[in-house]
Amino acid sequence: MKLGCMLRNVLRALFQRPVTVQYLTKPEERVPVPERFRGKLAYDRDACIGCLLCIRTCPSGVITATVEKKVKFDVVRCMFCGQCVEICPKNAIALSSEFEIVVDNKEELVIQ
Numbered sequence: 001m002k003l004g005c006m007l008r009n010v011l012r013a014l015f016q017r018p019v020t021v022q023y024l025t026k027p028e029e030r031v032p033v034p035e036r037f038r039g040k041l042a043y044d045r046d047a048c049i050g051c052l053l054c055i056r057t058c059p060s061g062v063i064t065a066t067v068e069k070k071v072k073f074d075v076v077r078c079m080f081c082g083q084c085v086e087i088c089p090k091n092a093i094a095l096s097s098e099f100e101i102v103v104d105n106k107e108e109l110v111i112q
């Protein structure tokens with residue numbers, strides 16, 4: 001790389017906004033996620049009609065029926081394929097933009 005070109009790159013970088021965020025020291029500073037990002041499952045229990053189609057389509061056995069004719073999700077096993085989202089006739093399931101799904105107790109990742 002020629003010296004002039006290198007200097008131009010250095011000067012440009014000096015005045016650009018950093019592309020990294022200080023996530024470790026400032027967790028509130030988040031990287032914006034793409035519109036179609038597949039994050040933690042979100043379940044609208046009120047919209048769910050208990051048809052159980054989501055259970056039949058899930059390849060990972062994440063979803064189980066509850067006694068109230070609703071469903072629950074063991075997110076630990078989810079591979080975020082989105083099949084349950086697509087098949088739900090009531091749009092009761094969504095893949096959110098939430099990517100922080102590390103917990104101390106895995107029971108916290110059961111959604112119902």
Ligand code: SF4
Binds near residue numbers: 041084
């Ligand atoms: S996203 Fe895929 S793996 Fe996760 S619960 Fe839905 S169907 Fe199952």
Ligand code: SF4
Binds near residue numbers: 049053055071089090
């Ligand atoms: S497919 Fe949708 S409406 Fe049917 S049980 Fe699953 S979440 Fe409920």
